Amino acid sequence: MSSFLHSSIAVAALGLATTAGMLFAADRTGEQIYRAQCVKCHGAAGEGTKKYDESLTGDWSLQKLTAEIEKTMPDGKAELCVGEDAAKVAKYIYDAFYSPDAQARNQPARVMVSRLTRRQYEESIADLMGEFLGRTNTFDEQRGLTGTWYKTRGYNNKQKAFDRVEGPVDFDWGSGAPEGEGFKAQEFSTRWRGSIFTTETGTYEFIVKTENGIKLWVNSEQPILDAWVSDGQLKEHRISLRLLGGRAVPIALDFFKWKDKRASIELRWKPPHGVEEIIPRSQFMPKQSARVFTVQTPLPPDDSSHGFARGISVSKAWDEATTRGALDTAAKVVHRIDRLAGTREDDPQRRDKVRAFAARFVAAAFRRPLTEAQRKVFVDAFFANDSSPADALKRTVILALKSPRFLYPDLHSPEPDAHQIAARLALLLWDSVPDRSLQVAIQSGNLKTPNHVRAQANRMMRDPRARAKLQHFFQHWLELDKANAIDKNTEAFPEFNQHVVADLRQSLRLFLDETMWSGSGDYRDLLKADHLYLNDRLGKFYGTEVTSDGFEKISMGPNRRAGVLTHPLLLAQFAYADNTSPIHRGVFLARHIAGRTLRPPPNAIQFKDSEFKPDQTMREKVTHLTKAADCMSCHSIINPLGFALENFDAIGRWRNKEKGRPINAASDYTTVANTSLKITGPRTIANYAADSPHGQRHFIEQLFNHLAKQAPGAFGRETLDELWQDFVKTDCNVPRLMTEITVRVAGGGLTHPGKKQ
């Protein structure tokens, strides 16, 4: 039970605070009451003071705010402001600065100049190089690697046995030979070729286990593992490298046996957030894709203080990381100088061709053509002296990638031109730079009208990078990017190991991808679907038999499961090592699903299981712990949401009882609109979030933030509302919403021909 003792949670206390105002008179206005009793702590416009620095803003209804003031304010002397006074001051606060509307009016969001986020930087560099060195932007349906098998060790075509698409690479021939085709135990060889799909961006470890000779290439020109020479002992060859998520990168594996006593080979990996496993066939595609240039040193994390990552601050560490990135990229460019510039060592035109390429590279990095003057400064200056073309190119690349013109992609041009629109499209949908098709559209004058922009957005949505970006949003929406390793008490959950966690990640990823791209694409299905993707191992945990090899879509019944709310990965993630945590679950649901604003708790109260009676249920413990009035101001939101999931234990399995007593998942919940909602279980919350304007708008806003790295209000106060109206009309289709957001932001300032501005 020791894990209980280490578990701590912060329980939110009340957001309103003390005031020492004493005067009151029946005919005072709300504002006068505020000045007299509230201003000392909350500041002249609710901005807070040194003593209490939280701003007085939120999303409670006026009624709820009034009731709260009546009950608790001024702090410690609540009797000083009751009845009509409480109502008047609440109305004043609500209208003047508290409500979301007042907030938007007082501080209209604006488009803030921002630098590339970490993801935008990595994706941009990769595609910048890809535009020149070749890029693969379509994935085949076929899965597996092409294995070419030879009866001898020399890859001699005369000795070739056959080609076949296969996977995983997992063979153990013992002292024997592969079956059929006249293979002999003494010698044989195989070459596997194809691509491997990455999931998340991060460090991947590749492992080849064999007693024979191998070479492995992953996204590389040279082998990343060269163990061609072997002494016949079984070994694990390991190598780590950083790869971008949502891509396909080339992989090749050469294998041979010659007179070794035994022969076997396993190709394994450990992806980020994953476990070491034999790479499944579903991760491979026989088609060889182009390499994806990847900066090997990651950038520091971005500012996420507003709930989404954006580039609104810089640090020394970030600047140093961009320097390393620029140097790495420059080295790569110089390494491929002749291929990139379309020249040769002995070409008399080499210097001019390299210079011309340098100008193309800078223009691509700046996302717009260079003016004559810019070309002189950013390119020609380096080629003017007698430095070698390689040196001049290197300098040009370093300057381009350290330049604000690359790092700050949207330094306002008052009237966005086609280049700006293309840059925004690429950032919104891919976190990257414009591709060739966008360039063609610009050159042919086809990126001027809203319809042009929409046509491009629709095209770009079909690129795997758009899927990767949406998947990245889901990671953020469901807090999968924040999650530490999910470690459960091995006594309570003996078989819940990291393999199960990795399977759950895969299960959730499948659910999201299938719902978005094969299924309806409907936001509501993300919350309401009653099925889970389970494989054999997960089936054993979650009470269903799975007979097929991989993952199977299995309906669990509408009373048991409700979309992402009840996915076991999230239920396990928001729980203690050996018990549920209604508070963690409730906070997640409040912030991300039900769309509530919660303040950070001013007092952290540790949850100590040992202080409770052993026969108390979790619900009883949490109720007891948060019963104080100043806790309940937030916990009246959190607890009902969290309690709704009490039918799921700490690893997300269904349960009817806790400690022999039936689970009570029912509560009354007060919505933002101050209506009462009778929650009976997760499905009530799912339906509410899926079908209510508030839930829908909250989802739209989160997706907007993630795509644009700006607040919707920065593009006009009507933005969110108009997007919502379209969303409702189009069956809450998320890919469509993604397109709409993109069109609106990228084409901002454009009007339909003939329509007046």
Place this chain on the structure above:
Amino acid sequence: MPFLMGLPSLGEAAPTRPRQRLIVMFSPNGTIPKHYWPDQRGADFALKPILKPLEPFRDQLLVLKGVHNSVRGDGDSHMRGMSCLLTGIELFPGNIQGGSHTPAGWAKGISIDQEIKNFLQSQAATRTRFGALEFGVGVSDRADPWTRMSYAGPNQPVAPTDDPYLMYQKLYGNLRDKAALQSVLGTLQEDFKKLGDRLSPADRALLEQNAKFVAELDAELAADQGKKYRTQPPALESGVANQNDNLPELSRMQMELLINSFVNDFARVATLQFTKSVGGARMNWLDIKDNHHSLSHEPDKNATAVDKLTRINTWFAGELAHLAKRLSETPEPGGTGSMLDHTTIVWTNELGKGNSHTLNDIPFVLLGGGLGFQTGRSLQFKGVPHNRLLLSLAHAFGHKLETFGNPTLSKGGPLALS
């Protein structure tokens, strides 16, 4: 007492040894013994055609005949000749098949260059930035027992770098990157200013913050420039492709980098590997169109082949002479005499003779004064295992190993060369 400040404490002072260096130069496919070995022994000897280019350094020469690579076991003679040459120990059984004999894997032990490097790096007085540098000339990009003579340990071959630009990058990459980076920062800062001026004060703040870091970087680079190397990196001719016909040029480029890295005291040990065991260079620059290895299989009675092989080996001796000449022209930094006085070059080969594939009478020529051997001599041993020569190299550095590689082959200890 102030007078003693800064002087080493007398009680603990280790005897300061003059700086010592070792270079192992390798060329492949055996030699032509009759045009190589001097007939005489002792100080009074005449150089045969192959060694003729070394005439100017006769006083610093030590020709060692009768030293055998006696390591047996798995692998053909070319494999063992290479991978046991500096390790003195057998190869693991393995999956790499030679032209004859059993297949084999990597060597079972460390090579003498790496052993000496580790010894030097273990002491503050002799520790350098890299310890050892492995140069190659036209090695090919295969990794197998024919291409590796240096080993960091059992099953741990050390790859030589045969691209001088890559070696330059390794030695001076930081320096070049810094120079390139520094050269763009002025333009960058102006651009930050120009773009920032267009923005509202709120937005400008972010760009100004960024520009401040750029200015800091500029200042750091400027401060860093004060730390100069003893000598600047050599100016390499640009764009010399790593291919057969460029071997003479590549050889000289690598030598310049080698000497340069010695002057800057980046390392005290180096290897310089021409091609590889079974190397098949076509020396068009000598008007020899044949593959070196194929030629080496020709019988003794093929006079044309013998002539060509003699010229090929003479060319390698010429490269050695050039290296020695460059070292002799370079004053020992902070010391007396030339760098050659403080360096011993060991020129060797994986075979005694190409067409017999013998591992007896491995061509060993030592040149230079680094190890304090008594030079200006031609010695003829009676078939001693080369492990004993490897031991002599270590002992000359003060590394008193009792055995090296196969202990049985180390019997008798280091050869007396001093």
